[in-house]
Amino acid sequence: MENGAENKRCFGFSRRHTFFILLVLGVMLFFYYSNVKDMAPEWNPQQWMQSHSTKLFIPFRKQSTVSNNTRRSTAEPTAAASTGLTRETNTTQLPQNTSISPKDKPTTQRQRSVSSPVPEKMLTTQASRRTAVPYVSPGPYLVEYPYEYHFTMNEPLKCEQEKPFVVLIVQVAPRNRAHRDVIRSTWGSEKLVEGQEVRLFFLLGMQTGDDAQQVHQQLLQESKEHHDLIQSDFVDCYKNLTIKTMVMLEWLNSFCSSAPFAMKIDSDMFLNVPNLVALLLKAPRTNYMTGLVAHGGQVLRNPNSKWYVPEDLLSDAYYPPYALGLGYILSLDLTKKLIEASRHVKALYIEDAYLGLCMKHLGILPTDPPNWFFFHVFPQSYSRCDYSRLIATTTRENMDIVQIWRDFKKPGRYC
16 A cells, blocks of 8 residues: 555655646746747747747737828728728828938839739828829738828927937837837836936827827827927838838938947837946947847748748748847947838838848847847836846836836936
8 A cells, every 4th residue: 555655656745746737837838829820920949948038039019001102101000901092182181291312213114012902092292282083002012112101290300409329119009109108207218327328219100080180280299299200101000111211210310320329129119228328338330230139930832920021022932141120239320221121121011030131131230139038029027137137128008107117217226
C-alpha cells in the first residue's frame, strides 16, 4: 500500500493534482498563444523564446488604403467604406492652405489608393467645386503617393523660433480630442529635459461624415488654444497611414529640418521623455532610425490576411528590417532622403514596412535599440520601477494615464 501510494505521487503531488496543474498550464498557454496570434500573425515563437519581447518578426498596425482621383487623397474610414460613404466636398470650409509638393514627381499617371467596396465616384478639389467624375480603380493595394497634399492647419514657425532638440509627432484622428488632452497633460507636457527643448505636435487628416463641419470648427478652436495641430487634406482613417506618415516627413523636412531628431508615436503610448532624450544625446545625427525593429517579417500571400500583399506589388518573400509604427525615432536628415526614396519605391499600404523598403533603397539599416526593454509592443503593466527604465510602451484602454503620470512623477526613488 505504501509503495502504491508513493507511485501515485510525484514530487509531493498526487496524480489528480499533477493533472490539474498541467490542465491549468495548458489553458494558460492556449490563451497566451491565442493573444499573440491575434496581435501578431507572423510571430516567430523561436525568436520570442530566445529574446522575449525583443526582435519581433511581425508588422503591426497595418492598413489598406482608399483614395479618389483628385489632387486630394480621400481614403474612407473602415466603417464608412462598408457603407460606400464618400467624402462630401461641401462639408468643411478649409482655411488658407499651405502647399507642400514633392519635387520631381514621376511623370507617369499617379498612383491611386482604393479599398473594397470601391467608391463609385471621385471628388474634385474643393476650390473648383467641379462635378464628380466616375472612379476607376487601379487595384486595392496601391497608395496615392507621391502626390501634392496641402496643410490646412499648420505651425510653420514653431521649430524655427523654439529650436527643439527632438520633435514629437503624434498621429491621431481629428475627433480624438480626449487622447490629445491626456497627452498634453502627461508626457507631452515635458518641454525642457536635460537642458534640451522638446516640442509636441499632433498630425491629423480631414474628418468625413455628417459632423465634419462641427469637428473642423472644434479643431480650429483647439488650434488657437494650443498651437500644436498639423492637419493635411487627406481623409484621416486607419487605412491611410502611409500617406499620413509621408506627409509627416514632408512637414518635418519643410518646417523642422533644423531639429536633430523627431519621434513618431501613436496616441495610445506612454513615453518616458527623459529616457528618450538621454538616448538621443548619445545617438548619431545622420542616417539614424531606431525603435522596436522587426527582423525577417514575412510578406503574407494569403488574400484573406489583413496584411496581404500580392507578388506583383512586392516580389520579396520577406520585408527588410523596419521599426514598428507604434513609435520610432529618426534623425531629421532622413526625412529628405526618405521622401526621395519614395519616388522609386511603390507606396505599399503597410506604412512602417514601407519605410523599411525606403530605407533599403537608401542602403541604410534601422538601428536596434541598445536595450530591448526600451520599447514594448505589448502593454507593460505599470510600476514606477519598470516605467523608469523604458522609453515607450503601448497602454491598455482601461489604464488611467493621468493617474499613472502623477504617480510616476512624484518625488522618491523609482526602484
